[in-house]
Amino acid sequence: MKLKGAQILVECLKREGVDVAFGIPGGVNLPTFDAICSSTIKLVLTVHEQGASHMADGYARATGKVGVCLATSGPGATNLVTGIATAYMDSIPMVALTGQVRTSVIGNDAFQEVDTIGVTRPVTKHSYLVKDPRDMARVVREAFYIARTGRPGPVLIDLPVDATVGEAEFTYPESVNIRGYQPEQKPPALQASQIEAAAEAISKARKPILYAGAGVLHSGAWAELIELAHKAKIPVTTSLLGLGGFPESDPLSLGMLGMHGFEYTNYAVAQCDLLIGVGARFDDRVTGKPDEFARHAKKIHIDVDPSSINKTVLVDVPVVGDVKQVLRELLKLVKPADTSEWLKTIAGMKKQFPLTYREKQKVLPQYIIQQISDATKGEAVIATGVGQHQMWAAQFYQFNRPRSLITSGGLGTMGFGLPAAIGAQFGRPGETVWDIDGDGSFQMTAQELATAAQHKLPIKVAIMNNQHHGMVRQWQDLFYEGRHAASRLNPVDFVKLAEANHCAGIRVDTKDQVRPAIDNAMQITDRPTVVEFMVDQTENVWPMIAPGKPHDQMLGTYEILSKDGGVPQRRRAEADEESKLSLG
């Protein structure tokens, strides 16, 4: 059957299970939009292409499926780039479809022409230029396969207009065969000995820690992780992107480690004798000074990507493979270690160095996030921007479910929160989705409120309005003698902004208004709600490992904060009792 290139594209998208695509039409991608709009795939018009790529990303993180975004050539494509780079850094499966000028004028500086493949080369897992409609089916099939397998990532397909309007015989390729890319190959025999070595190290350890990253979520290995932790009685810390991979209500949970990780967690990492990295990449925000990171520990690193191993921290036992498969093999071999003393030590540290903050006159973001955690029972999908509010969300929201935190870790993309929340809500329509945001971050993509309103999405946006780029202001106070170079934002009335976009708007000025506003927002289900919290402008994120310092030298510790009215904080009212930690 002969079809136009764009129709072949749509046939392939349907076979990949694509149900929604985010983007903006323009000159050269009109044939693609025209073909999609006659199909069952829902087209979501965004206000800006950056919104489209973050929505595809949020959808992918929330569902584990491949997110799809579209843009026209030139400025449309370049506007996608921040979202593509964000997905690349966090290994998110995405296919970006960009329009391109017709093949005969490529390279001629045609109207709205840019070398999209060239611009995106360093931030994509792979990319294709389709010069002939006969290649369309194979390329789309390969692109989705590459995006979701191995270490996932974004793949870009550049579509010159003639490849979408030209006709070709359509046959769907039933299989993919790329000789340079064989991610589903059976692990080599070497791996068996590595898994044995890992099991051996675990059985000998007295002070082990599991350090779980987003790889646990990508490979769907959370059940195996819980089983391993309980079988071998090993406490679990997660990276920012690993949050939700291990339930924080579990007594073995240590929460997040790293720059703004918990004090007791970082102390435990500094003391452990075995660190088992599971689908985590030893990011510099986790390790601090790499030579000092878990310096007493033997290190095991399980990762699907061989190039992640020994990249920043040298490890003793590397295991290359899909995290879920490796954990299953490991579970067969592993014998419980005697960690009872270690668990007691950790329980003691949890009591001695709890998470805390000092009460202030003004509303504090930490309190707001505790209340959101409480109101949603730790079961909402939480998207965030980047900055102080992101760290507070990581600290004070209790994440109990996989794929419940949608946040830009590697690239640290401000403006990610709102569009990512929109994408997540499309992926999980029946669930409660909050965007916890800052006024600085939110304003970078605030125009997407219109997209959320158009589709009557019941997302809730909590803006911690401190009229600053708060994390920048914090660093300026700590490391630049308090000179606030360009970190103060002009006041914006976010309630009016919400209403102008046909969203509900609620302002909160005092502590006693916090919970009623959250409960109120939870009742509004026919449109988006923006809750603007006027928070203290001087609050800092604590504790903190200053850049380049080891994990046992933290700023803003419990000892310091508790001197002046700091009280131990729980993330949720019924949060973990330390007595459960020893597990009997």
Next chain:
Amino acid sequence: MNAKHTISVLVENHFGVLARISGLISARAFNIDSLTVSTTEDPTISRMTIVVDADTVKLEQVKHQLARLIDVIRVDELREGEFIDRELLLVRVKGGAKAALEQIAQPFGGKVTEAAGSLVVEASGDTKTIDTLVEQLRSHGITQLVRTGRIALEKNGKA
């Protein structure tokens, strides 16, 4: 510690592959000493021979990252003494007698050609041999010099 490394990379013979590979290497701030590409016995596959000056630990990462590229089929680092390498040299010399130049070039298997009134010496050999020849030609006044860069095959290749 920095040292010269020779990497042999088999890649799909597509447009854009060279840009992916050189981009990946240059993004890590490695200097590429030489890079040669040409098709192999299989016209759908090209072989790149890349000589880089790089820190050994970082080079391991780059090899893994190269292998991660979809268009890369195979990456091998060729170890000193375990490969045969050649490059081709062309040198234009200011003047002097052809016979004198031939005397220098012959032990290297080289030839001298007259081209538009000047003399061009050509030779092929491994990098060290070519370096030595260039040194000996210097006193004759080199005006232009070009080398292809290293191509290499493992001594223990498939038959």
